Amino acid sequence: MSSFFIFFILSLLSLLPLSLSQPRGILIDCGATNNTVIEGRRWLSDEGFVSGGTPITISVPVVASYLSTVRSFPNDPGHKFCYVARVYREAKYMVRTTYFYGGFDGRDSPPVFDQIVDGTLWSVVNTTSDYAAGNLSYYEGVFLAQGNTMSVCIGANSYTESDPFISALEFVILDDSLYNSTDFKNFGLHMVERSSFGYNGSVIRYPDDEFDRYWEPFKEGNSTLATNSNKNISVSGFWNVPPLKIFETELMTGQGEPLELNWPVASLPFAKFYIALYFADSSDSSSANSRDFDISINGVTYYSNLNVTPAGVVVFAAQWPLSGPTKITLTPSPKSNFGPLINGGEIFEVLPLGGRTLTRDVIALVKFKESLENPPSDWNGDPCLPSQYSWTGITCSEGPRIRVITLNLTGMGLSGTLSPGIANMTALNGIWLGDNKLSGPIPDLSSLKRLEKLHLEDNQFSGEIPLSLGDIATLRELFLQNNNLTGHIPSSLNGKTGLDLRVSGNSLLTSAPPPS
Numbered sequence: 001m002s003s004f005f006i007f008f009i010l011s012l013l014s015l016l017p018l019s020l021s022q023p024r025g026i027l028i029d030c031g032a033t034n035n036t037v038i039e040g041r042r043w044l045s046d047e048g049f050v051s052g053g054t055p056i057t058i059s060v061p062v063v064a065s066y067l068s069t070v071r072s073f074p075n076d077p078g079h080k081f082c083y084v085a086r087v088y089r090e091a092k093y094m095v096r097t098t099y100f101y102g103g104f105d106g107r108d109s110p111p112v113f114d115q116i117v118d119g120t121l122w123s124v125v126n127t128t129s130d131y132a133a134g135n136l137s138y139y140e141g142v143f144l145a146q147g148n149t150m151s152v153c154i155g156a157n158s159y160t161e162s163d164p165f166i167s168a169l170e171f172v173i174l175d176d177s178l179y180n181s182t183d184f185k186n187f188g189l190h191m192v193e194r195s196s197f198g199y200n201g202s203v204i205r206y207p208d209d210e211f212d213r214y215w216e217p218f219k220e221g222n223s224t225l226a227t228n229s230n231k232n233i234s235v236s237g238f239w240n241v242p243p244l245k246i247f248e249t250e251l252m253t254g255q256g257e258p259l260e261l262n263w264p265v266a267s268l269p270f271a272k273f274y275i276a277l278y279f280a281d282s283s284d285s286s287s288a289n290s291r292d293f294d295i296s297i298n299g300v301t302y303y304s305n306l307n308v309t310p311a312g313v314v315v316f317a318a319q320w321p322l323s324g325p326t327k328i329t330l331t332p333s334p335k336s337n338f339g340p341l342i343n344g345g346e347i348f349e350v351l352p353l354g355g356r357t358l359t360r361d362v363i364a365l366v367k368f369k370e371s372l373e374n375p376p377s378d379w380n381g382d383p384c385l386p387s388q389y390s391w392t393g394i395t396c397s398e399g400p401r402i403r404v405i406t407l408n409l410t411g412m413g414l415s416g417t418l419s420p421g422i423a424n425m426t427a428l429n430g431i432w433l434g435d436n437k438l439s440g441p442i443p444d445l446s447s448l449k450r451l452e453k454l455h456l457e458d459n460q461f462s463g464e465i466p467l468s469l470g471d472i473a474t475l476r477e478l479f480l481q482n483n484n485l486t487g488h489i490p491s492s493l494n495g496k497t498g499l500d501l502r503v504s505g506n507s508l509l510t511s512a513p514p515p516s
């Protein structure tokens with residue numbers, strides 16, 4: 001409880017304006033023991049956000065000091081290790097993960113592993129080619145906070161050969177209007193590329209971009225590169241709030257000539273994509289002049305007869321199917337007396353969200369976790385999802401209501417007590433907690449109307465056997481042997497037909513109610 005409280009205060013602190021000016025959100029420097037201010041931005045130590053893993057300082061030079069530490073996690077396929085941050089429910093967040101391997105474990109190349117946001121497999125993290133080129137890797141996504149915490153997790157998979165790690169994690173609150181054609185209750189956005197066309201400087205970010213999104217330079221294509229920093233653009237009112245700086249450069253062609261871009265550079269998986277393309281004319285466009293063109297993507301018409309003016313225009317698609325290499329072609333209209341131009345673009349893969357475990361079960365499991373002194377190290381993030389990364393010892397139902405149906409922590413050396421909160425996990429049909437060091441009373445579990453098997457044998461439970469266990473009509477196995485239970489066996493259980501009741505090894509337990 002106390003660690004939770006401290007972490008809450010820390011996250012509130014990070015939202016205070018102080019003397020720093022930075023986008024609203026939480027910046028976490030993974031593996032760092034102290035909070036720091038780097039380039040005017042406040043980074044927090046990750047200690048209040050994560051419970052497992054090992055902080056490591058890397059020994060090679062880094063381009064930014066928040067890359068000098070990482071947190072590494074066990075290479076334990078099927079188990080996820082999560083950062084959990086307090087967020088504003090219903091707010092939309094840009095989530096960015098940054099990875100710089102730095103040879104922290106003495107190997108030649110970085111591991112490949114999975115990253116997960118809440119219950120959704122976000123993407124594979126493969127930093128191999130970036131690291132070989134001496135570069136960091138980052139991933140950006142846009143996700144809605146569906147509860148008052150959001151988790152970002154790292155998990156090893158079958159292709160993981162050494163311990164996964166992370167360097168930095170950022171949560172930045174985005175305005176409501178950004179990317180708002182996306183149904184964020186059911187989908188997330190995984191960024192593929194965000195480019196400033198015709199630009200050749202360093203990455204455009206905060207303060208040019210008020211949310212610190214990264215706009216990478218892009219200068220390919222068989223086009224003229226026109227840089228005109230004193231041009232008169234009057235762009236405003238774009239819902240996605242692109243930085244004005246991207247309108248200072250452009251890719252363009254001469255009158256009558258098509259413009260072709262192999263963008264995004266990456267070959268795409270078969271999926272649907274959110275695409276936004278940004279345009280603003282920089283020339284003196286009098287009424288006699290016009291810049292009109294058609295846009296196609298891989299030969300499919302994306303937009304016809306776009307008229308670009310200094311006021312600017314964005315053309316977006318919410319769910320455009322693509323796969324493999326992508327070619328964008330801007331073909332001038334015959335009547336246009338200027339060639340086409342383009343200033344910026346964003347493309348995201350649209351990720352169907354995996355869902356979330358029912359909140360009632362999550363709250364109950366968290367209470368149980370808090371009542372244990374040594375809970376399993378992967379008990380963080382969503383308990384059931386993604387399904388290949390469910391918590392140690394639980395199984396869950398499928399379908400629209402994801403519920404925990406069994407709990408099996410047999411022989412895990414657990415100490416602590418059995419939280420009464422477990423009675424709220426009403427879909428449970430089996431509980432196996434045998435062969436641990438659990439103590440304290442057995443709580444009232446009579447609300448578990450589907451419970452068939454309750455195994456609490458070989459622990460240190462004390463107190464009386466709750467009468468209410470007799471109310472669970474479905475109960476077929478009740479194993480309580482070798483504990484420290486006292487009192488007498490309730491008559492509601494003793495001799496109940498169809499119930500396998502085992503109580504031996506409780507030296508103070510009597511089998512019959514005292515005569516009255």
Ligand SMILES: *[C@@H]1O[C@H](CO)[C@@H](O)[C@H](O)[C@H]1NC(C)=O
Pocket residue numbers: 033034
């Ligand atoms: C972090 O803080 C501790 C305690 O305040 C201090 O001893 C240590 O030198 C600091 N480490 C760094 C890297 O600043």
Ligand SMILES: *[C@@H]1O[C@H](CO)[C@@H](O)[C@H](O)[C@H]1NC(C)=O
Pocket residue numbers: 112126127128129159
């Ligand atoms: C990771 O990326 C490298 C370089 O692109 C590639 O050779 C390798 O196959 C990838 N690994 C996995 C597991 O996808």
Ligand SMILES: *[C@@H]1O[C@H](CO)[C@@H](O)[C@H](O)[C@H]1NC(C)=O
Pocket residue numbers: 129130133134135
């Ligand atoms: C590494 O970074 C440099 C400079 O930012 C860039 O030019 C280069 O393309 C990057 N290499 C890779 C493989 O991303």
Ligand SMILES: *[C@@H]1O[C@H](CO)[C@@H](O)[C@H](O)[C@H]1NC(C)=O
Pocket residue numbers: 176177178180181239
């Ligand atoms: C997106 O945001 C803009 C600006 O606030 C608003 O005009 C528009 O209706 C919104 N669209 C949707 C689908 O919510």
Ligand SMILES: *[C@@H]1O[C@H](CO)[C@@H](O)[C@H](O)[C@H]1NC(C)=O
Pocket residue numbers: 200201227
């Ligand atoms: C960017 O392009 C301009 C114009 O071609 C050139 O003068 C400048 O040196 C380039 N800057 C970089 C960083 O390459």
Ligand SMILES: *[C@@H]1O[C@H](CO)[C@@H](O)[C@H](O)[C@H]1NC(C)=O
Pocket residue numbers: 222223224253254257258259260
């Ligand atoms: C760009 O490529 C297209 C198609 O290959 C060609 O028609 C056009 O003339 C080229 N433009 C320039 C400026 O080279």
Ligand SMILES: *[C@@H]1O[C@H](CO)[C@@H](O)[C@H](O)[C@H]1NC(C)=O
Pocket residue numbers: 232234
């Ligand atoms: C920019 O354009 C606006 C109207 O389009 C005009 O009022 C203003 O004088 C122009 N500024 C410059 C520097 O050309």
Ligand SMILES: *[C@@H]1O[C@H](CO)[C@@H](O)[C@H](O)[C@H]1NC(C)=O
Pocket residue numbers: 408409410411432
């Ligand atoms: C519970 O877990 C133990 C240890 O992993 C295993 O041996 C046992 O078969 C499991 N029981 C059930 C009912 O799944």
Ligand SMILES: *[C@@H]1O[C@H](CO)[C@@H](O)[C@H](O)[C@H]1NC(C)=O
Pocket residue numbers: 367420421422423424
């Ligand atoms: C069960 O959940 C309800 C509603 O969330 C809560 O008020 C109650 O305290 C919980 N029961 C236990 C035993 O924790």
Ligand SMILES: *[C@@H]1O[C@H](CO)[C@@H](O)[C@H](O)[C@H]1NC(C)=O
Pocket residue numbers: 460462484
């Ligand atoms: C068992 O319970 C008795 C009576 O409550 C107590 O004196 C004893 O210390 C307990 N033993 C263990 C191992 O918990």
